[in-house]
Amino acid sequence: MEVRDRTAVVTGASSGIGQEVVTAxxxxxxxxxxxxxxxxxxxxxxxxxxxxxxVAADVTDRAGRARILSQAxxxxxxxxxxxxxxxxxxxxxxxxxxxxxxxxxxxxxMALTRDVLPGMLERGVGAVVNVSSVAAxxxxxxxxxxxxxxxxxQGFSEALRREVAGTGVAVHTVNPGVTRSxxxxxxxxxxxxxxxxxxxxxxxxxxxxxxxVVRAVERDRWPGYAEVTVPRVAGMTRLAALPAxxxxxxxxxxxxxxxxxxxxxxxxxxxxxxxxxGEEPPA
Amino acid sequence: MELSGRTVVVTGASEGIGRAxxxxxASRGARVVAAARSQDRLDELAAEADGEVVPxxxxxTSASDRxxxxxxxxxxxxxxxxxxxxxxxxxxxxxxxxxxxxxxxNVVAVIELTRAVLPGMLAQGSGHVVNVxxxxxxxxxxxxxxxxxxxxxxxxxxxxxRREVLGRGVDVTLITPGAVQGTAVLDRAGGVxxxxxxxxxxxxTGVEPEAVxxxxxxVLEHPGWLxxxxxxxxxxxxxxxxxxxxxxARLVDEGTRLLRDRVGGKLS
Numbered sequence: 001m002e003v004r005d006r007t008a009v010v011t012g013a014s015s016g017i018g019q020e021v022v023t024a025x026x027x028x029x030x031x032x033x034x035x036x037x038x039x040x041x042x043x044x045x046x047x048x049x050x051x052x053x054x055v056a057a058d059v060t061d062r063a064g065r066a067r068i069l070s071q072a073x074x075x076x077x078x079x080x081x082x083x084x085x086x087x088x089x090x091x092x093x094x095x096x097x098x099x100x101x102x103x104x105x106x107x108x109x110m111a112l113t114r115d116v117l118p119g120m121l122e123r124g125v126g127a128v129v130n131v132s133s134v135a136a137x138x139x140x141x142x143x144x145x146x147x148x149x150x151x152x153x154q155g156f157s158e159a160l161r162r163e164v165a166g167t168g169v170a171v172h173t174v175n176p177g178v179t180r181s182x183x184x185x186x187x188x189x190x191x192x193x194x195x196x197x198x199x200x201x202x203x204x205x206x207x208x209x210x211x212x213v214v215r216a217v218e219r220d221r222w223p224g225y226a227e228v229t230v231p232r233v234a235g236m237t238r239l240a241a242l243p244a245x246x247x248x249x250x251x252x253x254x255x256x257x258x259x260x261x262x263x264x265x266x267x268x269x270x271x272x273x274x275x276x277x278g279e280e281p282p283a
Numbered sequence: 284m285e286l287s288g289r290t291v292v293v294t295g296a297s298e299g300i301g302r303a304x305x306x307x308x309a310s311r312g313a314r315v316v317a318a319a320r321s322q323d324r325l326d327e328l329a330a331e332a333d334g335e336v337v338p339x340x341x342x343x344t345s346a347s348d349r350x351x352x353x354x355x356x357x358x359x360x361x362x363x364x365x366x367x368x369x370x371x372x373x374x375x376x377x378x379x380x381x382x383x384x385x386x387x388x389n390v391v392a393v394i395e396l397t398r399a400v401l402p403g404m405l406a407q408g409s410g411h412v413v414n415v416x417x418x419x420x421x422x423x424x425x426x427x428x429x430x431x432x433x434x435x436x437x438x439x440x441x442x443x444x445r446r447e448v449l450g451r452g453v454d455v456t457l458i459t460p461g462a463v464q465g466t467a468v469l470d471r472a473g474g475v476x477x478x479x480x481x482x483x484x485x486x487x488t489g490v491e492p493e494a495v496x497x498x499x500x501x502v503l504e505h506p507g508w509l510x511x512x513x514x515x516x517x518x519x520x521x522x523x524x525x526x527x528x529x530x531x532a533r534l535v536d537e538g539t540r541l542l543r544d545r546v547g548g549k550l551s
Contacts, residue, residue: 155435
């Protein structure tokens with residue numbers, strides 16, 4: 001789809017991948033509704049990039065979603081990018097943590113998609129991009145429940161793309177590996193500086209993921225959707241569904257668990273600062 | 284593991300796979316703690332069972348009800364998460380409450396019940412969590428987009444959980460049934476229409492709930508990473524996991540599209 005003069009809604013727009021997606025779409029001439037909870041960050045983004053409309057809202061909140069959509073009007077492109085991370089063993093989580101993860105990473109994305117889908121189907125044009133993760137293909141501790149949310153988002157995207165195939169509406173997923181964003185800072189239990197240093201050193205720059213998002217939206221050729229990992233080679237994680245690979249991962253998890261425990265898998269409070277969980281794009 | 288004298292919690296025990304599992308496991312001498320919403324149906328189950336069934340009427344989406352269930356169970360040897368809800372229809376016509384309701388029961392309740400029994404199992408150095416997923420977790424598709432998403436989540440959670448507790452005495456099994464006879468797929472209005480094409484399709488092609496119950500009983504009796512990690516019922520539907528291989532995924536896309544265009548209107 002040509003994005004010029006189209007209206008795009010991007011969630012989790014105040015930092016990382018979301019911010020880069022907003023910039024890239026706006027530079028290509030789209031009108032971009034940038035949404036996140038931190039108003040000051042959105043305003044700064046809107047001041048710097050022409051064509052950006054900031055809407056401070058919580059996507060897990062019905063009224064927040066309604067405000068985003070009323071500001072947007074007709075939506076041609078929806079980028080579900082908001083997500084929270086969580087490093088922690090299942091037994092150490094709280095019930096609120098579990099519910100919050102599903103609300104932000106899955107239910108909010110599904111709700112927004114539900115709201116914009118009828119209009120897209122009626123006009124016979126539209127693109128939904130779900131920013132997922134390689135954790136949608138492989139679930140390992142201490143990211144078990146986080147991975148479960150990304151499995152859900154992936155399953156939803158696959159089912160929906162099969163449902164709307166041939167209607168002119170495309171459902172894409174972009175699955176980044178480790179990304180240099182505020183994910184680690186925002187993730188619960190990510191207090192260990194070594195983990196953060198690892199993400200910063202080995203992580204992809206957010207713009208690389210944003211490029212993949214924009215390419216997915218612009219993609220018109222067969223099969224009409226994109227399911228891309230960033231970097232491409234991370235697509236190998238899909239093989240984790242195969243029994244032999246899955247078993248190998250089981251065995252690898254034993255030393256992996258030990259390492260994660262050493263590196264800060266133990267539950268710690270999220271670091272202080274303005275980066276709150278609930279805001280940031282996934283790794 | 285000898286089931287005799289052990290406590291097995293079975294959710295969704297008022298019908299289908301859950302009911303069959305409760306009967307099957309109780310007949311092997313286990314103390315079955317049967318959870319579902321309907322007290323009447325659980326009482327019927329307890330009367331019919333050839334063994335001990337403790338009926339506990341609960342709404343599994345309620346935290347206090349879950350706590351009540353875990354209290355009633357006491358020391359738990361195995362948790363079998365069967366309860367689930369499927370609502371049929373195009374995603375564009377679904378409601379947010381539909382989506383939330385399916386996630387609350389199919390995913391959050393499963394994780395929360397597991398979290399409730401896990402510390403005890405780890406402390407005693409033995410235990411077994413059996414989660415019932417679906418082949419739609421491997422191969423998501425319409426007209427069950429939300430249900431597919433919930434079952435994908437169960438699959439991811441089960442994988443991660445197994446990797447978390449492997450070697451600590453707790454077994455984790457994912458059961459992935461294909462079509463099952465008598466499955467209550469709800470229509471948009473929340474009713475069950477036995478004559479809908481999906482129900483007819485399930486009844487013609489599906490396995491009996493007892494077949495899934497037997498598979499669950501077998502993995503409970505013979506836990507272990509080598510043999511009882513994951514089981515599809517019937518076994519052949521395990522091939523659906525190849526659906527994640529990109530080339531094959533495209534084939535499924537085209538197949539679903541053909542099917543949808545031919546009979547889709549009748550399915551939803």
